[in-house]
Amino acid sequence: MSFWQKNLVLLSSLLFFWFFCSFGLGILFSEQISFIKIGGFELGFWFSQQGSIYTFIIIIFSYSFLIEKLENEEKD
Amino acid sequence: MEAQTLTYLFVGLSFALYIGIAVASRAKSTNEFYVAGKGVNPVANGMATAADWMSASSFLSMAGLIAFLGRDGSVYLMGWTGGYVLLALLLAPYLRKYGKYTVPDFIGERYYSNVARVVSVICLIFISFIYIAGQMRGVGIVFSRFLEVEIEMGVIIGMGIVFIYAVLGGMKGITYTQVAQYCVMIFAYLVPAIFLSIILTDNPFPQLGFGDKLLGSDIYLIDKLDKTLVDLGFAPYTEYSKSMIDVFCITAALMFGTCGLPHVIVRFFTVPDMQAARRSAGYALVFIAILYTTAPAVASFARLNFVDSVQNTFYEDAPSWFKNWENIGLISWTDKNQDGKMQYSPGSPFEGNKPNYSGDRGEFGQRLLTNMSDDSNTNEVYLDRDIIVLANPEIANLPVWVIALVAAGGLAAALSTTAGLLLVISSAISHDLLKQTFTPRISEKQELTFARIAAALTILLAGFLGIYPPAFVAQVVAFAFGLAASTLFPVLFMGIFSKKTTKEAAITGMIAGLVFTFSYIVFFKFISPELNSSEFWLLGISPEGIGVVGMAINFALMLIITRASNAPPQSVVSLVESIRRP
Numbered sequence: 001m002s003f004w005q006k007n008l009v010l011l012s013s014l015l016f017f018w019f020f021c022s023f024g025l026g027i028l029f030s031e032q033i034s035f036i037k038i039g040g041f042e043l044g045f046w047f048s049q050q051g052s053i054y055t056f057i058i059i060i061f062s063y064s065f066l067i068e069k070l071e072n073e074e075k076d
Numbered sequence: 077m078e079a080q081t082l083t084y085l086f087v088g089l090s091f092a093l094y095i096g097i098a099v100a101s102r103a104k105s106t107n108e109f110y111v112a113g114k115g116v117n118p119v120a121n122g123m124a125t126a127a128d129w130m131s132a133s134s135f136l137s138m139a140g141l142i143a144f145l146g147r148d149g150s151v152y153l154m155g156w157t158g159g160y161v162l163l164a165l166l167l168a169p170y171l172r173k174y175g176k177y178t179v180p181d182f183i184g185e186r187y188y189s190n191v192a193r194v195v196s197v198i199c200l201i202f203i204s205f206i207y208i209a210g211q212m213r214g215v216g217i218v219f220s221r222f223l224e225v226e227i228e229m230g231v232i233i234g235m236g237i238v239f240i241y242a243v244l245g246g247m248k249g250i251t252y253t254q255v256a257q258y259c260v261m262i263f264a265y266l267v268p269a270i271f272l273s274i275i276l277t278d279n280p281f282p283q284l285g286f287g288d289k290l291l292g293s294d295i296y297l298i299d300k301l302d303k304t305l306v307d308l309g310f311a312p313y314t315e316y317s318k319s320m321i322d323v324f325c326i327t328a329a330l331m332f333g334t335c336g337l338p339h340v341i342v343r344f345f346t347v348p349d350m351q352a353a354r355r356s357a358g359y360a361l362v363f364i365a366i367l368y369t370t371a372p373a374v375a376s377f378a379r380l381n382f383v384d385s386v387q388n389t390f391y392e393d394a395p396s397w398f399k400n401w402e403n404i405g406l407i408s409w410t411d412k413n414q415d416g417k418m419q420y421s422p423g424s425p426f427e428g429n430k431p432n433y434s435g436d437r438g439e440f441g442q443r444l445l446t447n448m449s450d451d452s453n454t455n456e457v458y459l460d461r462d463i464i465v466l467a468n469p470e471i472a473n474l475p476v477w478v479i480a481l482v483a484a485g486g487l488a489a490a491l492s493t494t495a496g497l498l499l500v501i502s503s504a505i506s507h508d509l510l511k512q513t514f515t516p517r518i519s520e521k522q523e524l525t526f527a528r529i530a531a532a533l534t535i536l537l538a539g540f541l542g543i544y545p546p547a548f549v550a551q552v553v554a555f556a557f558g559l560a561a562s563t564l565f566p567v568l569f570m571g572i573f574s575k576k577t578t579k580e581a582a583i584t585g586m587i588a589g590l591v592f593t594f595s596y597i598v599f600f601k602f603i604s605p606e607l608n609s610s611e612f613w614l615l616g617i618s619p620e621g622i623g624v625v626g627m628a629i630n631f632a633l634m635l636i637i638t639r640a641s642n643a644p645p646q647s648v649v650s651l652v653e654s655i656r657r658p
Contacts, residue, residue, distance in 0.1 A: 038287065050369055057365060
């Protein structure tokens with residue numbers, strides 16, 4: 001695979017997480033997972049008001065780390 | 077010292093700091109004026125982006141908005157942060173690699189057409205102007221509330237400050253003042269939030285206190301809040317009341333809109349390279365998240381605290397902050413059942429949107445209204461939602477210097493966003509319209525002068541709109557996102573991820589996205605507001621979320637028209653290949 005194709009695979013998998021943790025857990029399946037609780041929070045509520053934001057940060061830094069590795073391989 | 081004196085002192089000191097920074101880092105070339113010489117450290121740029129991004133309404137109104145929307149408020153929390161993922165993964169690194177000054181620069185060159193460039197400038201000015209007028213209004217309101225000057229005077233003072241550092245300093249001055257403004261803003265936001273969290277749950281982290289048990293009891297704060305609201309007849313705090321498709325579309329429109337906003341994108345042109353652009357978006361989101369994860373906590377604390385201190389309390393026993401804000405005009409009480417106690421429930425306490433005070437006091441000392449009371453419900457209390465953040469220091473019994481700090485924080489939030497917007501408008505005029513399109517022969521020095529003139533004129537116009545706000549400004553700010561999502565995001569995305577998309581496709585896509593989204597909003601908000609409810613909406617999508625449909629139309633048209641038009645020239649294909657290379 002070329003560098004660009006590897007990048008596209010990486011992007012799609014990270015965007016899947018982006019979608020899953022915000023639109024998925026926070027909105028679409030929020031009802032179904034509401035029986036799970038962390039402290040006083042129902043899981044779906046926590047994802048929509050806190051968790052999604054933390055996941056977004058993790059996604060950006062993971063992409064940044066992984067793509068830099070790919071870029072360095074590409075340059076060598 | 078008195079609150080008033082301290083507020084003058086804090087605001088004065090913060091202004092002196094901003095101007096000092098601007099003078100020290102003033103721009104000497106167009107490179108410095110447009111993109112701060114492309115040498116900004118990624119962490120500093122992250123902070124500046126956060127300040128640029130978080131406007132007066134993020135700082136003052138968002139927690140209040142969530143407090144009253146409850147779960148529905150999540151659309152703003154996810155929508156206004158999730159866009160940074162798209163920005164960091166899909167746009168920022170490539171646009172930085174491209175390496176010119178503005179967003180229309182990229183569109184003009186990638187779509188090999190000055191028409192595409194000018195259409196994108198029109199979209200950009202449209203979006204940014206809607207946004208900036210709201211900011212100047214915010215500056216005026218903070219001044220008038222805390223410093224007791226007229227809103228007009230407040231706007232003029234705000235214009236003066238922004239004028240000095242944006243016109244002199246350009247992007248370079250703006251970047252470093254925004255870093256300072258971020259620090260002022262976040263400190264002012266966190267101090268009252270932390271104290272409130274300790275008072276209610278004994279947990280110093282608002283993000284955790286929000287999910288913790290109430291101090292001295294076995295009940296979770298959230299459960300108590302749900303129960304209290306349901307008992308009063310409100311919908312439960314933790315459940316959506318909007319339809320799922322609408323929640324989905326509004327969140328998506330805000331996310332895609334965020335990463336299509338020119339004043340946000342252009343911040344990533346100021347860092348040294350692609351890697352820095354990606355990391356910088358990550359840092360920006362960290363700095364934004366500090367406020368955005370605190371806001372929903374503050375919202376729940378404030379809602380619970382408000383109900384607890386108001387419901388069935390004799391007006392005479394109401395806490396002092398209640399009466400202070402009643403005096404300022406953001407709270408009112410209409411004693412419908414004549415029992416001397418305040419009852420809070422769903423529904424409007426009186427006819428009309430805002431209280432009109434008659435100037436007289438009632439038998440308990442409350443300010444009387446000239447509004448007719450609305451007897452279709454039992455609610456007696458009116459509360460302006462901006463009060464949530466503003467009243468926090470008083471609710472938490474914090475010393476007066478905290479109130480002064482919140483005033484300085486609110487101004488920092490409004491000024492930093494204004495300056496960022498101002499810069500993209502002025503560079504679109506001096507760089508994209510004059511230098512690149514209509515008068516290509518001007519020298520760099522002339523271009524810089526035009527950029528400064530354009531910034532000065534924009535500020536005057538924005539100030540004018542702040543003083544004489546057209547009735548629609550406040551309502552329209554939220555729609556800037558829908559417009560950005562349906563115009564700029566799709567062409568930027570396709571410009572990077574497809575080598576085949578043609579100029580005809582991009583021009584049609586942008587125009588169709590703009591016209592569709594704008595007409596839908598104008599129709600439901602201004603032409604037929606009586607039809608603005610879910611049974612008349614297209615697929616049940618409100619005007620706030622319609623940008624997503626506009627975006628889909630834009631993408632669909634681009635794909636179809638690309639097939640029907642001549643392929644882009646080889647130079648464009650090489651350009652796309654070069655920005656994709658690490």
